[in-house]
């Protein structure tokens with residue numbers, strides 16, 4: 468199948484590109500390279516440096532390539548930046564996605580797989596693990612913008628017959644994650660620990676997150692091409708791992724010599740967040756297979772090289 472991956476030069480998107488190619492698909496990438504890197508893109512995929520908000524340029528790519536499906540990963544994805552630039556987050560994440568959907572409709576795309584976020588749409592969870600029925604309470608413009616698109620997907624399926632699968636990701640980690648970004652504690656600490664530089668645990672470190680290896684997330688995207696349709700699916704492990712546990716595992720894997728130092732807690736941070744995996748198992752036949760210890764090994768090996 469020919470698949471267009473938006474954001475395919477980014478962290479998660481580039482792993483999806485690799486997984487699609489491994490499964491025999493033909494892959495086209497659209498990325499404006501704002502945070503993504505050309506070097507992340509598999510040489511067997513065709514990269515178009517295009518902004519998803521640019522209707523004309525995106526139209527030309529769809530006319531030329533005629534993809535049957537789209538894996539839509541491109542987004543502004545920095546929670547803190549979204550608090551100071553909410554309009555930009557709406558422009559890229561909502562209007563950019565709508566632009567893509569309109570063009571998908573015009574060019575006869577069959578299915579869209581959409582990267583949503585379990586971490587940001589549920590807010591402070593009312594129960595754990597949060598399932599797909601959990602109330603939607605985004606705490607920031609990033610989460611609000613990512614959630615809006617889920618509604619448009621429903622509308623485009625109902626009225627225009629474009630199928631979709633919404634995948635709500637947990638905290639994804641692994642090779643190619645940007646260590647300079649604000650998100651991604653594993654990438655940030657791995658880079659610092661390998662350089663022997665100081666690290667800070669914000670607050671008690673007992674806050675919990677749901678860490679899933681990027682290869683598992685990429686595999687779910689490939690499965691969603693053929694299975695299911697019209698659903699919202701969490702891609703969680705259903706396990707909360709504390710930040711202290713992550714620190715200890717990473718310290719062991721990197722051989723980091725400095726002690727764990729704690730700083731002030733981050734304001735407004737959700738304390739515990741992890742999401743279900745049952746629906747992914749029943750619809751996609753998916754469950755995470757890479758343990759945190761194994762995934763950290765892979766991540767550290769990547770950062771070392």
Ligand SMILES: NC(=O)c1ccc[n+]([C@@H]2O[C@H](COP(=O)([O-])OP(=O)(O)OC[C@H]3O[C@@H](n4cnc5c(N)ncnc54)[C@H](O)[C@@H]3O)[C@@H](O)[C@H]2O)c1
Pocket residue numbers: 473474475476477478479480497498499500501502503504517518519520539540541542543544559563582583584585586613635636637638639640
């Ligand atoms: N990393 C996580 O833990 C996580 C969790 C939940 C959801 N997500 C979602 O997964 C997707 C991928 O995130 P990531 O962590 O790989 O981030 P990333 O920044 O590495 O990837 C995003 C990609 O989109 C591209 N992009 C941004 N704006 C664009 C635009 N206007 N036009 C074209 N391309 C544009 C960037 O250059 C980049 O390559 C995002 O949609 C994000 O919201 C990520």
